[in-house]
Amino acid sequence: MQKVELIATATFGLEAVVAEEVKKLGCEEVRVDNGKVTFRAGLSAIPRANLWLRTADRVRLKLGEFRATTFEELFEQTKALPWEEWIPEDGAFPVEGKSVKSTLFSVPDCQAIVKKAVVERLKQTYRRDWFEETGPLYKIEVALLKDTATLTIDTSGPGLHKRGYRQWIGAAPLKETLAAAMILLSRWQPDQVLYDPFCGSGTIPIEAALIGQNIAPGLNRSFASEQWPTIPRALWREARAEAHDLAAYGRKLEIIGTDIDGEVLKVARHNAAEAAVEGQIHFQRMAVGEWRTRKKYGCLIGNPPYGERLGSRGELAGLYRNLRELMQQLDSWSFYLLTADERLEYQLGKQASKKRKLYNGNLKVDYYQFFGPRPPRPKPVGSAEKEAEG
Template structure:
C-alpha cells in the first residue's frame, strides 16, 4: 500500500486534540507544530480523515518540503516535484493560497505566479503538450513558508471542513463547528452527562456535542473535492469510509443537551440547524436569558461562547454581563463550566479564578478557554448479588 503524508491544519492551541483524533483513526503522527499536525496513511486516509476528523479545517496531501530563499530556487524546486503523479493532463491546477511567516519570499501573488509557471513547465514536458485546457478535476495547491522552509500540499477537502452542511442559519458572532467540537473534546464531558449552553446562538456547541455523543461523523453529509480524483482514490474506498461511518452511529443513545438564547428567532434557527444535522431529538432549545438558568440535577457541564464585546458599545456592557454569568453559574455549585471569550476580565467579574485557562487563536483573535471545575459526581454504587 502506498503511504502518503498529510497535513491537517487547526486552530492554534488545539493541536493536541487533533493529534489524538488522528491517532484514534489509526494513523501515524509525523510532527505536531503550531496550527498543524502532519501524519501518514494510505489512500484511505484521504477519505477517512475528511469524514471523521472533527477539529481540522482541511486535509492536505503533502507533496514536498524544501528550503527556498529566492524565486529562482522556488521555481526550480517546484519544477522537480512529480506533479504528473497527482494531476492528469486535463486537470485544473492553481496555487489557491500562499502564506509566508519570517521568510525572505513573502509576496503571495509572486509566490503563486512562480509556482504555477514551474508546474506548467514540468507538466508540458511530461505530457508532451504546449497548452493545458484545465477542464477536468480540480487540484488547488496550498503553500506555506516558515523561516524559508516551504511546505506544499494539494487540498483534498474543497470547502473548509467546518462547513458540515447543517448550519444554514447563523447568529451574529458564530463559533466555527471545528472549534466548538474541539472545546467539547477538551472537557471531560461525555454522553452520560448533562450539557447546557446558555448562549447557544445558532446551536453549534449543542449540535457538535450531540454529534459526538451519538458518534455521528462530521463529514457524513457533505462532499469533498477529492471524491472526483478517481485516478488516485477508487470510488470503493469512499464507499467503505461512508459505510464505516454509518456503522458507528449510536442509534439508541440517550443525551441530555440543552441550548438557551435570549433571541427567539435565533433559537428557531438553532432548531432548524439541529434538524439538518440529524440530532434535533437529542437537544432541547429554549428562549431564556442566562439569569434564568437553573437546573434540578446536581452535576452537569456548561460549555459556552458568550459575547466578547468586539464593538465599543458592547464592551461597556461586559462587566454587568459577566457578573450575571458568575452569579448564575456559581449558584450551580457542583457543576463544571467552560467559557471561551476574548474578554480578559472574566475571572474578575465572575468572582472566581479558573482552574485552567487555555489560549486559543480563533483566526487572528486571541481567545481564552476558561475552565472552572466542579466536584466529580460520586460513582454509582454497584449492586452485589446475595
C-alpha cells in the same frame, strides 16, 4: 498499500486536540507543529480524515518540502516533484501561497513560479503544451516559512468547519471546529447533561450532539478529493459506510441550549434539523439567570456575549451576576467559557482551574475551565446484591 504524508491544518492553540484526533484514526508518525499536524497513512486516510476530523481546518496532501532562497531554486525543486502522480491531464490546479520570514517574500511571484514549474512537469508527462483545467480541483499551496518551502494539495475543498448543516447563522457565529474543540477539551461524556446558556444559532449544542452520537462531522458534505481518480471511489464508499456503522443514532442525550433572542433560536432549531440531531437538543428562550436544574452533575459550555455582541456595560454586568449565581447554585458542575474578556475571573469571583489561549477567527480569546468534582462512577451490575450478601 501506498503511504502518503498528510497535513491537518489547525487554528493556533488547537494543534494538540487535532493530533489526538489523528491518532485515534490510527495514523502513524504524528508530528505537531505551529498551526498543523503532519502524519503518514495509507490512501484511505484521506477520506477518513476529511470525514472524521472535528477540530482541523482542512487536510492537505504534502508533495514536498525544501529550502529555497531564489526563484530558480523554487522552480527547479517544484518541477522535480511527482505532480503527475496526482494531477490528471484535465485537472484544475490553481496555486495559492503565503510567505513568513523568508527571502522570497513576494507571494504573487512565488505562486507564478510554482504554477510554471508544475505546468513544465506535466508537459513532460502528457506531451502537450496547454492544459484546459476543466477537470477535478487540485488547489496547490506554496507555503514559505524561514526559507523552507512546503508544497501541498488541498484534499478538502471548502474548510472542514463547513459541515453542511449551518444554512442560517446568527450574529458573531462561533466556528464549528472551535465549538467541537471546546467540547472535546471539556471531556464531557454523552451520559452527562450539557447546557449552553448563550447558544445563539446552536453551534455548541449541535456539535455536542454529533460528538455524543459519534456522527462523523463530514458525513453530509462532499470533498474536493472525492473527484480525484487517484483515490479509488471504493475507499470513499467504505469510509462513509464505516461512519454510518459507527454512529450511535439511538443514543439518547440531554443537551439544552437557551438564549434570550427568540429569533436566533429559530435559526438554531433549523440548523439542528439540518444536522439531523433536533431530537437530541432542547432549545428554549430564557435568560441565563432563569435556568434551573435538579441534576447534580453536568457541563456548562458557552461563549458569553462580549464587545459588539452586547449592547451596554450594564447588560454585561447583569450577565456576569447571573452567571456567578448559577455557578454558586451548581457547585458540583463544571463550567467552560470562551471569551475575549480578560476580566472574566474577577467578574465571576473565581479563579479558573485552567486557561487556554485560542483564536476565534482573528480574535484572541481565552478558554476558561472551572472543574467541578468528578461524578461518581455507576456501580457494576450485581454489586448491590453482593454487598447485601456480605
